[in-house]
Amino acid sequence: MLNNIRSMGEAVECIRNARDRQMFQSAVASLREYMKGLGIGPQELLGLERIAYYPQNVYSDKETKENMETAKYRVISYIEDILRDDGKDGQLLEILNNFYLFLENLTERKPHKSGGIQQEQLDALKIKNEYDVQHLLYACIKLFYPMARAEVNEDTGYGTVRTDIFLDSEHVIEIKCTRKNMKLKKLTEEIEADMVHYGAENIYFFLYDKEKIIENPMVFKKNYEEKIKGKKVHIIIHQPKIL
Structure with missing residues (x-):
């Protein structure tokens, strides 16, 4: 029994x-x-x-x-x-899911009047593409994962892929930022290609849906997290209000 x-x-x-x-x-x-x-x-x-x-x-x-x-x-x-591994996943997911808190406190919290940082400087900070997202997210990740690296080339045996943020051989972060005229089909094609090409077992897709092309984030997340066997795929979606 x-x-x-x-x-x-x-x-x-x-x-x-x-x-x-x-x-x-x-x-x-x-x-x-x-x-x-x-x-x-x-x-x-x-x-x-x-x-x-x-x-x-x-x-x-x-x-x-x-x-x-x-x-x-x-x-x-x-x-x-x-x-x-589960503990690592949990910590990383918490960081990625709470990224908006970092942005809110960086850009919306008024700086001290005696400080050198001025409000107009923060107001000028705008996320325009995935390179901007990567720059900010990488700064957050480095606090908890000092060995993390950005834009690491990986030889898959049939070609080279570039990892946006590389934590270790089994944990990578791929960043997507939607743009004007980008179709949902294009985004899904990029995700599906990356799911296959990355050799890491744990792939975290950080989707900064600037243009809000994902109509139902929960359904989208569930669909792709169950898409491929043998790998753990995590989908994190942020649909910003300001940046």
């Missing part, structure tokens, strides 16, 4: 407390079902099966037990890696 695992933390406890082969197999099976429910793809599930496998020695219970303990350690490490 499967354990009723409701979190990765519970999975760690079930794996750690497994005293025999049956308990361990049950815990792994329950973890697999829980991961399926989270939408984790078949490749990751196959990876779980591989690291959970261990050989049995019919002549030595001691060696079989040691092999199982080693497999338990591998599975727990695998879970902890997932938790670390």
Whole structure:
């Protein structure tokens, strides 16, 4: 009978407390079902099966037990890696989703009258294209990810793509800024091409919809976040009021 695992933390406890082969197999099976429910793809599930496998020695219970303990350690490490990635995703998504707070406080909050920054200077700050978005967003990202780099070329094996903001080999940010006369079809074509070409597992599309061509952001987001298997695609949409 499967354990009723409701979190990765519970999975760690079930794996750690497994005293025999049956308990361990049950815990792994329950973890697999829980991961399926989270939408984790078949490749990751196959990876779980591989690291959970261990050989049995019919002549030595001691060696079989040691092999199982080693497999338990591998599975727990695998879970902890997932938790670390989720934590990184959560922090990055919070930064990207709250980008408007940075813009509001930079441009709309009146500067101190004794300061050198004047209101007319802030009023002159306008976002015209994706290079402007990249410049401002990169400044925010560097606070939390000092190793981040802008405009990094990546050799995909069949061509070179340029990452707008590169965090590491598995996390990249692609920036889009809509412009006058840009059609929604053009935007979706660019996104779909980038989803395939980037080698990173986690792709964050930061869409600064300046011209508000995305009529239903929630539907658009849901559609593309479920578009491709084997990668985690995140869609962040900002439709500014002023800039």
